[in-house]
Structures are given as C-alpha cells and as structure tokens.
Amino acid sequence: MNSLEVxxxxxxxxxxxIVPDSASTATSLSSGYKTLSGVIGLQEDKVTVMPYxxxxxxxxxxxxxxxxxxxxxxxxxxxxxxxxxxxxxxxxIAVQLINSNFLFVGGGGDQHFSAAKRKDGRDLYGEARxxxxxxxxxxQEFMAVKPGEKVLANLPGDVYDEALPYxxxxxxxxxxxxxxxxxxxxxxxxxxxxxxxxxEEGKVDWACHxxxxxxxxxxxxxxxxxxxxxxx
Numbered sequence: 353m354n355s356l357e358v359x360x361x362x363x364x365x366x367x368x369x370i371v372p373d374s375a376s377t378a379t380s381l382s383s384g385y386k387t388l389s390g391v392i393g394l395q396e397d398k399v400t401v402m403p404y405x406x407x408x409x410x411x412x413x414x415x416x417x418x419x420x421x422x423x424x425x426x427x428x429x430x431x432x433x434x435x436x437x438x439x440x441x442x443x444x445i446a447v448q449l450i451n452s453n454f455l456f457v458g459g460g461g462d463q464h465f466s467a468a469k470r471k472d473g474r475d476l477y478g479e480a481r482x483x484x485x486x487x488x489x490x491x492q493e494f495m496a497v498k499p500g501e502k503v504l505a506n507l508p509g510d511v512y513d514e515a516l517p518y519x520x521x522x523x524x525x526x527x528x529x530x531x532x533x534x535x536x537x538x539x540x541x542x543x544x545x546x547x548x549x550x551x552e553e554g555k556v557d558w559a560c561h562x563x564x565x566x567x568x569x570x571x572x573x574x575x576x577x578x579x580x581x582x583x584x
Contacts, residue, residue: 422459534581
C-alpha cells in the first residue's frame with residue numbers, strides 16, 4: 353500500500369459520535385453522506401435511502417463485486433448493497449444481498465443463509481440460485497467459477513463460521529484474501545465496460561478488538577498482498 357501514488361483522507365466522525373462504528377463510516381464512504389452509528393445506507397431519519405456508488409455504477413452497466421474476510425452481511429460490506437436501520441439485522445441484510453443482483457459477493461457468515469440456521473427457516477442459498485447466482489460454499493467450488501458467472505461465495509470460516517479464518521489460522525484449502533481478490537477480478541473483468549470491487553480486510557478489526565497483536569499484523573500483511581494483486 354505504501355507504494356501507491358495517491359492516498360485518500362476522510363473524516364471519520366459520524367452524525368452520532370466522534371468515535372463512530374463501521375455502519376455509519378462505511379455508509380459515508382459508499383454514499384458520501386454521514387449518518388447515525390449503527391445505521392446502514394439511510395439518513396438520520398432511518399427512512400430516507402442514500403444511493404451508493406456501487407448502485408450508481410451498476411445502473412451505468414458496470415459489474416459490481418463485494419468481498420470481505422468477515423461475514424458478508426457485516427456492516428462494511430453491507431453498506432455497499434443494503435439499506436437498513438440497524439446493522440444487527442443480519443438475516444434481513446442477507447435477503448437484501450441476494451436481491452442486489454451484483455455479479456459477485458464473497459465472504460463468510462453461513463448462518464444467515466442456511467435454512468437450518470436462520471430463525472425464519474428461509475433457504476437463502478436456494479433463493480440465490482433462483483436469482484441466478486452460482487453458490488460456492490467451498491474454496492474449490494469458488495475457484496472453479498468461470499468469469500462472468502453471478503456468484504455468491506460463502507466460504508469456510510473460523511470455528512464459529514462467522515468469518516474467514518485469521519491468516520495465522522489458515523489450513524490447507526483455505527483461501528487467502530489475495531486469492532479471493534484475484535478470482536473476483538477475474539470474474540468481474542469480463543465486462544468490457546468495467547467493474548467496481550470493494551475489498552474489506554475485516555479480521556484486522558476483530559483482532560484489534562481482541563487485543564491480538566500477532567493476528568492484526570498477519571492480517572494487515574495479508575491485506576497488503578491483496579492490494580498488490582489488485583494493482584497488478
């Protein structure tokens with residue numbers, strides 16, 4: 353990242369606090385508007401929808417992809433496809449995800465898509481397939497996806513199946529963020545018009561919450577390798 357010629361700087365306070373959360377800050381990055389902590393894609397009234405750069409580019413014919421190393425319904429990735437009054441409504445955010453019609457979405461969070469794990473019993477994997485998604489739930493299935501296929505990749509994760517494993521904990525067959533990013537670009541770049549891809553390294557945040565310095569450093573380096581792949 354330190355080799356990039358351009359750096360962007362933004363203010364991080366939101367409408368609620370000088371110490372904001374991922375929902376409001378990601379919303380400001382994707383829409384240009386500040387909102388309340390915990391709110392995704394809505395103004396302070398929690399009703400008025402704020403359009404995202406991802407949605408605007410999709411309307412212009414670009415392909416759109418969203419990647420996270422944590423669950424794909426978490427606040428940051430959700431702030432590029434969902435509009436909801438609480439970041440904690442993960443099951444509802446998952447429904448908005450499959451209705452987004454984006455070309456590629458990848459991360460973790462199986463419990464919000466599986467009929468056996470959702471409180472309402474809905475099979476969002478089945479609904480995603482009806483929407484035209486190829487559903488990949490293993491790294492092998494994901495890497496076999498062909499460019500241009502519409503993909504929901506919910507990859508094997510940590511012990512709670514909430515996110516991808518920490519870089520230090522990866523086992524054979526687990527994909528790195530760099531591998532996922534490279535494959536996402538391969539899928540999206542078939543569009544001659546161009547594409548928009550948001551990639552989040554969310555495990556750095558989780559490691560910092562846990563005061564786990566080693567994991568934070570390892571995942572930050574993992575993210576740096578993903579940036580290198582994207583630049584290349």
